Amino acid sequence: MTHYILDCDPGHDDAVALLMAGRYLDLVGVTTVFGNSTVENTTRNALAILDAAGLGHIPVAAGADKPLAGKTHSAEAVHGKSGLDGANFPASQNHAIAMSAPEFIAEQAERYGDLVVIAVAPETNVALALQQYPGIKNRISGISIMGGSTSFGNATAAAEFNVFADPEAAAVVFASGIPITMSGLNVTARFGLDRDQLNRLSNNGTLVAHELAGALGFYLGRQDVMYERQFAPLHDVCAVLPFSHPGLIEYEPMHVVVECEGRFTRGMTLCDLRGIVAGEGVEMSQPPNARVAVKVDEDVIKTLILDTLCEFP
Numbered sequence: 001m002t003h004y005i006l007d008c009d010p011g012h013d014d015a016v017a018l019l020m021a022g023r024y025l026d027l028v029g030v031t032t033v034f035g036n037s038t039v040e041n042t043t044r045n046a047l048a049i050l051d052a053a054g055l056g057h058i059p060v061a062a063g064a065d066k067p068l069a070g071k072t073h074s075a076e077a078v079h080g081k082s083g084l085d086g087a088n089f090p091a092s093q094n095h096a097i098a099m100s101a102p103e104f105i106a107e108q109a110e111r112y113g114d115l116v117v118i119a120v121a122p123e124t125n126v127a128l129a130l131q132q133y134p135g136i137k138n139r140i141s142g143i144s145i146m147g148g149s150t151s152f153g154n155a156t157a158a159a160e161f162n163v164f165a166d167p168e169a170a171a172v173v174f175a176s177g178i179p180i181t182m183s184g185l186n187v188t189a190r191f192g193l194d195r196d197q198l199n200r201l202s203n204n205g206t207l208v209a210h211e212l213a214g215a216l217g218f219y220l221g222r223q224d225v226m227y228e229r230q231f232a233p234l235h236d237v238c239a240v241l242p243f244s245h246p247g248l249i250e251y252e253p254m255h256v257v258v259e260c261e262g263r264f265t266r267g268m269t270l271c272d273l274r275g276i277v278a279g280e281g282v283e284m285s286q287p288p289n290a291r292v293a294v295k296v297d298e299d300v301i302k303t304l305i306l307d308t309l310c311e312f313p
Contacts, residue, residue: 021240031060143173143180151185159259160269253291
């Protein structure tokens with residue numbers, strides 16, 4: 001049986017990913033990092049979500065509060081000051097474990113040897129674990145990333161936020177040699193839950209569904225203001241689905257590098273699309289290092305998420 005860690009920064013779409021991973025995977029731990037808000041806020045949010053969902057037994061390890069290099073960026077303009085504005089989950093009585101997130105990742109990799117890390121936030125914790133404990137590379141069977149894009153960005157025209165928040169960390173991960181699955185904005189930004197679907201959640205009558213409806217309602221409002229988007233995107237769940245529900249996302253093998261120095265392109269994931277655009281006969285300069293998402297079954301995913309969220313207490 002494969003074991004999983006979710007590395008996250010809840011975060012509205014992180015909350016959905018956390019609940020989906022807790023429901024369908026053998027989730028041995030959650031690690032938190034700065035990103036959508038401070039690491040203090042993202043840790044508090046993760047603990048509260050797990051408690052409300054009856055998953056409070058899953059350990060949470062707090063991690064990095066800043067990137068490996070450069071300025072610290074936050075997505076509070078999208079997710080609010082708490083990182084999960086619009087929700088009012090009861091505060092958890094649990095606390096993060098004493099072990100740091102990189103230590104916890106390394107410990108679980110040594111313990112299981114088949115660990116998959118699902119990273120839906122800046123990849124600082126994962127990079128630190130790989131740098132500080134290089135022996136775990138052979139004990140991690142895969143890393144699934146929500147981050148990057150084959151096309152447009154959101155933090156900048158070129159860069160998706162999770163990678164932009166710590167390009168150096170993302171570069172470490174993509175160069176690690178560990179099998180990588182990448183779900184980027186080119187697929188994750190194309191679908192989400194609309195107002196009618198959020199009303200269904202709100203009317204479900206359970207705590208988790210009601211609070212998630214409030215949270216995603218806030219998130220949808222920010223999407224409307226910033227992007228004129230009439231749905232709440234479900235970016236992060238796309239990194240969970242290849243393990244919980246294989247077949248809902250299509251992938252292509254690509255070589256991906258992270259731009260760390262470009263004046264206008266820092267944080268860009270440069271995906272070598274030549275094999276797709278020009279055909280398989282094109283000679284690549286580098287072999288593929290990632291499976292990159294290119295298509296999603298939007299309607300099935302939305303129905304699955306709504307049904308699952310309504311099953312929680």
